[in-house]
Amino acid sequence: MSAAVDCELRVKEEEGFLLHLSECKECRDEFEDAKKTKMIIKEKIVQFKAPQSLFNSIMELTSMSSLEH
Amino acid sequence: MDKPDPTRNTTTRTKKESLSKEERQKQLEFQKEAVVHLNSLYNYALHLTMNPSDAEDLVQETYLKAYRFFNSFERGTNCKAWLFKILKNNYINRFRKNSKEPGKVDYDLIKDFYHSIKDVQNDTSEAESDYFHSLLHEEVHQALHSLPEEFREVIQLCDIDGFTYEEIANMVESPIGTVRSRLYRGRKLLREQLEGYAKKYGFNTDKDH
Known part of the structure; x- marks a missing residue:
């Protein structure tokens, strides 16, 4: 089920899965729920922007280590 | 080196x-x-x-x-x-x-975070009023963090960071089958949590309504 949600099924597996869905309401519902849950996480978990100071210090770190060598 | x-x-x-x-x-x-x-x-x-x-x-x-x-x-x-x-x-x-304790969650911190960036996020789908859209960022975050670490981790790597199962398996040093089942069980747990929030708001999560 999770593999179907994440498009990780092999072609053969997917065929079988879809065939089963067409016959089983319970799994259809669960599939919808699982997709929804994935979407909720994708949409609702906020991605923060890294602080500019962190970006700067990483740029500095990489150029500093080039001086060391 | x-x-x-x-x-x-x-x-x-x-x-x-x-x-x-x-x-x-x-x-x-x-x-x-x-x-x-x-x-x-x-x-x-x-x-x-x-x-x-x-x-x-x-x-x-x-x-x-x-x-x-x-x-x-x-x-x-x-x-x-x-x-x-x-x-x-x-x-x-x-x-x-x-030897610090990992996994300690500072919920106030999460809250502060979300409040400080709230305005940056634009909610385009505000019109829809099902429980899905009523969920707050911090609630989803809290629900996610209430999961056992091994579930939270795979969900995050998969859904937020978009890694493939193979990549995740490599990262968490477990077989792909384990990743699959953790995702399955983790999402199920998460869904229960989220439905708990939904009920709190009085949304009916029963599909036939």
């Missing part, structure tokens, strides 16, 4: 210049391949540490290490996955070393 370079003693000025040119090229490539993932890495670190200053330290360490070992990065593979793995290892080492 570097082996002494036997040619180095005889380095002439021109050789030195070409070396630094090489170094500069490495730097450019590193920026293009690795530094572009800074935001993802920072967010991953935030989820692990739940503390912005720890997260910054962790990300810095990761990039320093990554830069030092950039030559061992297999070109053409997923650099983001490579960086995540380094960060995770750093995290484990650090928390083992400090």
Whole structure:
């Protein structure tokens, strides 16, 4: 089920899965729920922007280590 | 870590210049391949540490290490996955070393976070009023963090960071089948949590209504 949600099924597996869905309401519902849950996480978990100071210090770190060598 | 370079003693000025040119090229490539993932890495670190200053330290360490070992990065593979793995290892080492308790969640901190960035996010789908859209960012975050670590981790790597099962399996050092079942069980648990929130708001989560 999770593999179907994440498009990780092999072609053969997917065929079988879809065939089963067409016959089983319970799994259809669960599939919808699982997709929804994935979407909720994708949409609702906020991605923060890294602080500019962190970006700067990483740029500095990489150029500093080039001086060391 | 570097082996002494036997040619180095005889380095002439021109050789030195070409070396630094090489170094500069490495730097450019590193920026293009690795530094572009800074935001993802920072967010991953935030989820692990739940503390912005720890997260910054962790990300810095990761990039320093990554830069030092950039030559061992297999070109053409997923650099983001490579960086995540380094960060995770750093995290484990650090928390083992400090024998600090990982996974301690500071909910006030999460709240503050969300309030400080609330206005940045634009909610385009505000019109829809089902419970799905009524869920707040921080509630989903809390629900996610209430899951056992091994579930939370795979869900995050899969749904937020978009890694493949194979990449995730490699990162968490478990077989793909384990990743699959953790995702399945984790999502199920999460759904129960979220429906709990929905009920709190009086939304009917029964599909037939």
